[in-house]
Amino acid sequence: MIALDDTDRAILHALAADATLGAGALGRRFGLSQPAAWRRVKRLEEAGVLAGRRLVLDAQALGFGVTVFLGIKLAIKGRISFEDFERAVQAIPEVQVVQHVLGRFDYRLKVVARDIADFERVLRRRIMTLPGVGQIEANVMLSEERRPGPLG
Amino acid sequence: MIALDDTDRAILHALAADATLGAGALGRRFGLSQPAAWRRVKRLEEAGVLAGRRLVLDAQALGFGVTVFLGIKLAIKGRISFEDFERAVQAIPEVQVVQHVLGRFDYRLKVVARDIADFERVLRRRIMTLPGVGQIEANVMLSEERRPGPLG
DNA sequence: CTTGAAAAGAACTGCCT
DNA sequence: AGGCAGTTCTTTTCAAG
Numbered sequence: 001m002i003a004l005d006d007t008d009r010a011i012l013h014a015l016a017a018d019a020t021l022g023a024g025a026l027g028r029r030f031g032l033s034q035p036a037a038w039r040r041v042k043r044l045e046e047a048g049v050l051a052g053r054r055l056v057l058d059a060q061a062l063g064f065g066v067t068v069f070l071g072i073k074l075a076i077k078g079r080i081s082f083e084d085f086e087r088a089v090q091a092i093p094e095v096q097v098v099q100h101v102l103g104r105f106d107y108r109l110k111v112v113a114r115d116i117a118d119f120e121r122v123l124r125r126r127i128m129t130l131p132g133v134g135q136i137e138a139n140v141m142l143s144e145e146r147r148p149g150p151l152g
Numbered sequence: 153m154i155a156l157d158d159t160d161r162a163i164l165h166a167l168a169a170d171a172t173l174g175a176g177a178l179g180r181r182f183g184l185s186q187p188a189a190w191r192r193v194k195r196l197e198e199a200g201v202l203a204g205r206r207l208v209l210d211a212q213a214l215g216f217g218v219t220v221f222l223g224i225k226l227a228i229k230g231r232i233s234f235e236d237f238e239r240a241v242q243a244i245p246e247v248q249v250v251q252h253v254l255g256r257f258d259y260r261l262k263v264v265a266r267d268i269a270d271f272e273r274v275l276r277r278r279i280m281t282l283p284g285v286g287q288i289e290a291n292v293m294l295s296e297e298r299r300p301g302p303l304g
Numbered sequence: 305c306t307t308g309a310a311a312a313g314a315a316c317t318g319c320c321t
Numbered sequence: 322a323g324g325c326a327g328t329t330c331t332t333t334t335c336a337a338g
Contacts, residue, residue, distance in 0.1 A: 001215055012209065019171070019205040022314055033324055038315070048213040053171040056204040057164065062304050063153055069253065069260060071291075096301040101221065103291035108221060112301060139223075139255035149248040149264060152214055176331065185306060190333075 002047040004152040007032070011040055012050070016148045019053045064112040066119050067141040070127065071105035075134035082106075084131040092126045105137070154199040156304045159184070163192055164202070168300045171205045216264040218271050219293040222279065223257035227286035234258075236283040244278045257289070 004012075010030055015021055023038035030037070044050040059067065074081050082100075089098055089109065097110035111127070113119035127136065156164075162182050167173055175190035182189070196202040211219060226233050234252075241250055241261065249262035263279070265271035279288065 001213060004214075012207070015207050016209070019207045024314065034314080035316080035325085036323055039323090042316095048210050050207060051210040051213075052208040053205050054208050055164070055167050055171045055202060056206050057168070057301070057303075058200050058203040059301070061153060061200045061203075062156075062302075064302065069251070090297075090299065093299075093302045096299055098297045098299070099221070099291075100294040100296075101291035102294060104289060105291060108291060137256060139251075139253035139257060139260065142252040142254060144252075145250045147242065147245075147248055147250070149209070149211070150214075150216065150245045151209075174331065175333085186332085187307090187334085188305065 002044075002049060004049075008040060008044065009151045011037070012044065012151050013148060015041075015050070016151075059112050063114055066113045066115055067144075068111045068113070068119055069139045069141060070109040070111060070123075071135075071137040071139075072107045072109065072127075072130075072133060073104070073135040074106045074132045076132050077106075081132045085133075088130050092122070094122045094126070105135075154196075154201060156201075160192060160196065161303045163189070164196065164303050165300055167193075167202070168303075211264050215266055218265045218267055219296075220263050220265070220271055221291045221293065222261040222263060222275075223287075223289040223291075224259045224261065224279075224282075224285055225256070225287040226258045226284045228284050229258075233284045237285075240282050244274070246274045246278070257287075 007030060011026055014026060014029060023041055024034045026032070026041070027034045027037035032040075041050070059065075074085060085107065086098065086100075089095055089107075092111075094111050094113055095109050096112055097108075099108040100106070101108050109127070111119070111122060113122050123136075123138075127133070159182055163178055166178060166181060175193055176186045178184070178193070179186045179189035184192075193202070211217075226237060237259065238250065238252075241247055241259075244263075246263050246265055247261050248264055249260075251260040252258070253260050261279070263271070263274060265274050275288075275290075279285070
């Protein structure tokens with residue numbers, strides 16, 4: 001865990017909005033020289049706070065208009081069940097996120113499909129046939145908004 | 153909606169793993185010249201498929217060790233209820249993602265907190281006081297894995 | 305689609321305050 | 322910590338085949 005000052009937070013905030021900003025642009029924005037801004041970004045990367053940069057793909061533009069969140073409860077629990085489930089779920093390309101959780105469910109999956117008919121196919125042929133699956137609950141996503149989150 | 157060939161998919165796949173790759177590196181990897189790879193990336197951006205690049209922040213390294221998913225059902229429904237809820241939830245910095253969903257819940261929230269005690273504070277003072285909140289269900293995240301997802 | 309070239313900018317280094 | 326100067330690499334945009 002690293003100590004962040006206001007400038008670090010400002011840099012993270014700016015990068016959270018646009019990860020393509022370089023050290024020069026950041027420096028100009030916050031009154032630092034290019035090397036100074038660069039050193040701060042590098043320090044944040046090395047501290048592990050800035051863990052990387054990920055693509056934002058528009059599923060809609062790719063033809064995947066349906067996003068569904070699934071809560072899954074395993075029928076049988078135990079180390080083997082979790083490992084079997086996790087291995088099998090990785091083979092389903094429509095599953096974008098696998099979250100191991102504690103609570104009423106054991107796993108939460110974010111699944112994309114071309115349309116509802118396509119989602120039904122994925123659900124019946126891929127999800128419901130996963131090893132150890134017990135109860136399944138679905139929430140269809142209407143819209144999503146991301147926020148920067150607390151920064152230290 | 154745009155037509156993607158195998159090379160486009162390969163580029164998106166490589167960028168999904170590491171969004172910092174430039175046109176030069178992509179070209180070398182897939183047997184294209186640097187300008188050819190650059191034009192493809194630009195085309196994907198202009199088509200809206202490649203919607204941007206986002207930071208990956210390590211909440212753990214920032215001191216936020218607890219991530220909880222909340223399913224929230226509103227007690228009262230209607231246009232005003234949704235607008236009120238969405239406006240109020242935006243003011244909570246610990247809420248990183250707000251998903252409007254269809255199903256047993258109306259909203260799903262991804263919430264980060266420093267620890268369980270901090271989460272209890274957020275839940276009781278911020279979440280449970282949101283306008284119109286009915287039923288709340290929580291799942292504590294143990295681990296998360298992201299996968300590239302289907303690319304066309 | 306390619307190559308080549310040129311301009312601009314970004315990344316990185318070393319030294320100094 | 323920050324700045325300045327300088328080198329090197331990449332990106333971006335040409336022109337031409």
